[in-house]
Amino acid sequence: MHTRTATAALAAGLLLTAAPAAAHPVDRAATGKAEPPACRANQVRLAASTAEPEDGTYPNVLRIKVTNTSDERCAVDRIPTVTFGDLDGPALPVPLGQSGPYALGAGKSGYAAVRTIEDPSDANTRLVEYVTVAGAPAHPGARFTADDLDLSGGRIWVWEPVTTWWQPSQAEADEVLANRYQA
Numbered sequence: 001m002h003t004r005t006a007t008a009a010l011a012a013g014l015l016l017t018a019a020p021a022a023a024h025p026v027d028r029a030a031t032g033k034a035e036p037p038a039c040r041a042n043q044v045r046l047a048a049s050t051a052e053p054e055d056g057t058y059p060n061v062l063r064i065k066v067t068n069t070s071d072e073r074c075a076v077d078r079i080p081t082v083t084f085g086d087l088d089g090p091a092l093p094v095p096l097g098q099s100g101p102y103a104l105g106a107g108k109s110g111y112a113a114v115r116t117i118e119d120p121s122d123a124n125t126r127l128v129e130y131v132t133v134a135g136a137p138a139h140p141g142a143r144f145t146a147d148d149l150d151l152s153g154g155r156i157w158v159w160e161p162v163t164t165w166w167q168p169s170q171a172e173a174d175e176v177l178a179n180r181y182q183a
Contacts, residue, residue, distance in 0.1 A: 036103050039074035044104075044135045046142040050149050051113070051174070060157060061177065062114040062149070063170055066135045068104035075101035076135035078165045080112045083141075084158045085128025091161035094180045099137075102166045110166030113177040117157045127155040 044066050051061035066076055078100045082091040091114055102110055117125060131149075134141030146154045162180070167173040 035101055036073040036075045038101070039068060039070070039076050039104065039135060041135075041139040043068060043070040043072075043074055044076060044139070045069050046133050046135065048131065048133055048142075048144040048149060050151065060116045060118075060120070061174075062116060062131065063173070064112045064114060064133050064163075065109050065170070066104070066133075066166065067109040068106060071106050073103060073105050075103045076110065076166065077137060078102035080114075080163050080166060081132075081134040081137050081139070081141060082112075082114050082161065082163045083132045084116070084126070084156060084161060085130055087126060087128060087158065091163040094162045094164055094176065097165070110168070111170040111173045112164045112166050113170075113173040114161060114163045115177060116161050117159045119159075120157050122159050125157055125159045128158055129155060131156055 047065040047067075049063050051063055062082075064080060064082070066080070068074055079093045079097070080091075083089070084091075104110060114131075116131075119125075128146075130143050130145045132141045132143050146156050149156070162177075164173045164176040167176060
Protein backbone atom coordinates (compact mmCIF):
# COMPACT_ATOMS: atom_id res chain seq x y z
CA MET A 1 0.00 0.00 0.00
CA HIS A 2 1.16 3.52 -0.58
CA THR A 3 2.27 5.58 2.39
CA ARG A 4 -0.55 7.91 3.26
CA THR A 5 -0.21 11.27 4.96
CA ALA A 6 -3.58 11.08 6.66
CA THR A 7 -3.89 8.81 9.63
CA ALA A 8 -6.59 6.17 9.83
CA ALA A 9 -8.32 8.22 12.54
CA LEU A 10 -8.41 11.30 10.32
CA ALA A 11 -9.71 9.26 7.40
CA ALA A 12 -12.42 7.75 9.60
CA GLY A 13 -13.37 11.21 10.83
CA LEU A 14 -13.64 12.50 7.27
CA LEU A 15 -15.84 9.57 6.29
CA LEU A 16 -18.14 10.22 9.22
CA THR A 17 -18.48 13.93 8.40
CA ALA A 18 -18.96 13.52 4.65
CA ALA A 19 -22.35 14.51 3.29
CA PRO A 20 -24.52 11.41 3.00
CA ALA A 21 -25.50 10.38 -0.49
CA ALA A 22 -28.11 7.98 -1.76
CA ALA A 23 -27.44 4.50 -0.52
CA HIS A 24 -28.70 0.99 -1.12
CA PRO A 25 -32.11 1.53 -2.67
CA VAL A 26 -33.37 3.84 0.07
CA ASP A 27 -35.70 6.19 -1.77
CA ARG A 28 -37.45 7.97 1.07
CA ALA A 29 -39.96 9.61 -1.26
CA ALA A 30 -40.97 6.27 -2.79
CA THR A 31 -40.95 4.20 0.40
CA GLY A 32 -42.15 6.81 2.87
CA LYS A 33 -39.54 5.42 5.29
CA ALA A 34 -37.07 7.63 7.08
CA GLU A 35 -33.41 6.79 6.75
CA PRO A 36 -32.66 4.04 9.28
CA PRO A 37 -30.40 4.65 12.29
CA ALA A 38 -26.77 3.54 12.06
CA CYS A 39 -26.17 -0.09 12.97
CA ARG A 40 -24.20 -0.54 16.18
CA ALA A 41 -21.15 -2.81 15.99
CA ASN A 42 -22.94 -5.51 17.99
CA GLN A 43 -25.85 -5.50 15.49
CA VAL A 44 -23.79 -6.78 12.56
CA ARG A 45 -21.97 -10.02 11.77
CA LEU A 46 -19.10 -10.01 9.28
CA ALA A 47 -17.79 -12.86 7.16
CA ALA A 48 -14.92 -13.14 4.67
CA SER A 49 -13.76 -15.80 2.22
CA THR A 50 -11.54 -16.07 -0.82
CA ALA A 51 -12.92 -16.31 -4.35
CA GLU A 52 -12.07 -19.50 -6.17
CA PRO A 53 -10.30 -19.05 -9.54
CA GLU A 54 -13.01 -21.01 -11.36
CA ASP A 55 -15.58 -18.42 -10.22
CA GLY A 56 -14.39 -16.22 -13.06
CA THR A 57 -13.69 -13.28 -10.78
CA TYR A 58 -10.59 -11.15 -10.79
CA PRO A 59 -7.62 -12.97 -9.15
CA ASN A 60 -6.75 -12.21 -5.53
CA VAL A 61 -10.31 -11.43 -4.50
CA LEU A 62 -11.83 -11.59 -1.04
CA ARG A 63 -15.57 -11.78 -0.68
CA ILE A 64 -17.03 -10.07 2.35
CA LYS A 65 -20.51 -10.07 3.83
CA VAL A 66 -22.21 -7.94 6.50
CA THR A 67 -25.44 -9.16 8.10
CA ASN A 68 -27.82 -7.15 10.28
CA THR A 69 -28.43 -9.49 13.22
CA SER A 70 -30.92 -7.17 14.93
CA ASP A 71 -34.71 -7.15 14.69
CA GLU A 72 -34.65 -3.58 13.36
CA ARG A 73 -33.67 -2.00 10.05
CA CYS A 74 -30.35 -0.13 10.36
CA ALA A 75 -27.57 1.19 8.13
CA VAL A 76 -23.87 0.52 7.78
CA ASP A 77 -21.54 2.74 5.78
CA ARG A 78 -21.99 2.00 2.06
CA ILE A 79 -18.19 1.66 1.73
CA PRO A 80 -16.83 -1.30 3.72
CA THR A 81 -13.82 -0.48 5.87
CA VAL A 82 -11.16 -3.02 4.87
CA THR A 83 -7.62 -2.78 6.28
CA PHE A 84 -4.65 -5.11 5.92
CA GLY A 85 -2.49 -6.01 8.92
CA ASP A 86 -0.85 -2.94 10.38
CA LEU A 87 -0.48 -1.22 6.99
CA ASP A 88 -1.64 2.38 6.75
CA GLY A 89 -5.05 3.12 5.21
CA PRO A 90 -8.11 1.20 4.07
CA ALA A 91 -8.86 -0.30 0.65
CA LEU A 92 -10.10 2.35 -1.77
CA PRO A 93 -13.72 2.18 -2.93
CA VAL A 94 -14.78 1.25 -6.45
CA PRO A 95 -16.39 3.38 -7.69
CA LEU A 96 -14.86 6.34 -5.93
CA GLY A 97 -17.38 8.14 -3.79
CA GLN A 98 -18.25 9.54 -0.43
CA SER A 99 -19.42 7.81 2.66
CA GLY A 100 -23.16 7.33 3.01
CA PRO A 101 -25.68 4.93 4.54
CA TYR A 102 -26.41 1.45 3.21
CA ALA A 103 -29.68 0.18 4.64
CA LEU A 104 -29.97 -3.39 5.87
CA GLY A 105 -33.31 -4.85 6.84
CA ALA A 106 -33.52 -7.09 9.89
CA GLY A 107 -31.64 -10.30 9.08
CA LYS A 108 -30.55 -9.01 5.65
CA SER A 109 -27.01 -8.93 4.24
CA GLY A 110 -24.81 -6.79 2.02
CA TYR A 111 -21.92 -8.12 -0.05
CA ALA A 112 -18.65 -6.68 -1.33
CA ALA A 113 -15.64 -7.87 -3.31
CA VAL A 114 -12.10 -6.79 -2.45
CA ARG A 115 -9.15 -6.98 -4.84
CA THR A 116 -6.09 -7.31 -2.61
CA ILE A 117 -3.38 -7.04 -5.26
CA GLU A 118 -3.24 -6.54 -9.01
CA ASP A 119 0.15 -8.10 -9.77
CA PRO A 120 1.83 -10.40 -7.20
CA SER A 121 5.19 -9.86 -8.93
CA ASP A 122 5.08 -6.10 -8.22
CA ALA A 123 8.13 -5.14 -6.16
CA ASN A 124 5.89 -3.10 -3.83
CA THR A 125 3.84 -6.13 -2.76
CA ARG A 126 3.38 -6.49 0.99
CA LEU A 127 2.55 -9.61 2.94
CA VAL A 128 0.26 -9.42 5.97
CA GLU A 129 -1.13 -12.02 8.33
CA TYR A 130 -4.68 -10.68 8.57
CA VAL A 131 -7.37 -8.42 7.11
CA THR A 132 -9.89 -6.47 9.20
CA VAL A 133 -13.39 -5.77 7.86
CA ALA A 134 -15.90 -3.36 9.42
CA GLY A 135 -19.35 -2.15 8.45
CA ALA A 136 -18.47 1.42 9.43
CA PRO A 137 -15.22 3.29 10.17
CA ALA A 138 -16.18 3.63 13.85
CA HIS A 139 -16.73 -0.13 14.29
CA PRO A 140 -13.84 -2.30 15.48
CA GLY A 141 -14.59 -4.86 12.77
CA ALA A 142 -13.73 -8.53 12.52
CA ARG A 143 -10.24 -9.86 11.90
CA PHE A 144 -9.68 -12.67 9.42
CA THR A 145 -6.26 -14.34 9.31
CA ALA A 146 -4.72 -15.87 6.23
CA ASP A 147 -5.38 -19.25 7.85
CA ASP A 148 -9.09 -18.32 8.35
CA LEU A 149 -9.20 -17.58 4.62
CA ASP A 150 -7.41 -20.85 3.72
CA LEU A 151 -4.55 -18.98 2.05
CA SER A 152 -1.41 -21.05 1.63
CA GLY A 153 1.73 -19.66 3.20
CA GLY A 154 -0.17 -17.96 6.03
CA ARG A 155 0.05 -14.54 4.36
CA ILE A 156 -2.22 -12.22 2.39
CA TRP A 157 -0.61 -10.46 -0.57
CA VAL A 158 -1.58 -6.80 -0.77
CA TRP A 159 -0.76 -3.70 -2.81
CA GLU A 160 -3.20 -0.94 -3.76
CA PRO A 161 -6.32 -2.83 -2.61
CA VAL A 162 -9.80 -1.77 -3.73
CA THR A 163 -13.26 -2.66 -2.44
CA THR A 164 -16.69 -2.43 -4.00
CA TRP A 165 -19.49 -0.71 -2.15
CA TRP A 166 -21.93 -3.05 -0.40
CA GLN A 167 -24.21 -4.72 -2.96
CA PRO A 168 -27.48 -6.69 -2.59
CA SER A 169 -25.82 -9.94 -3.77
CA GLN A 170 -22.35 -11.44 -4.06
CA ALA A 171 -22.82 -11.80 -7.82
CA GLU A 172 -23.42 -8.04 -8.11
CA ALA A 173 -20.32 -7.27 -6.01
CA ASP A 174 -18.24 -9.63 -8.16
CA GLU A 175 -19.61 -7.98 -11.31
CA VAL A 176 -18.72 -4.45 -10.12
CA LEU A 177 -15.15 -5.56 -9.46
CA ALA A 178 -14.86 -7.53 -12.72
CA ASN A 179 -16.21 -4.60 -14.76
CA ARG A 180 -13.67 -2.29 -13.15
CA TYR A 181 -10.75 -4.61 -13.94
CA GLN A 182 -11.48 -6.11 -17.36
CA ALA A 183 -8.28 -7.23 -19.12
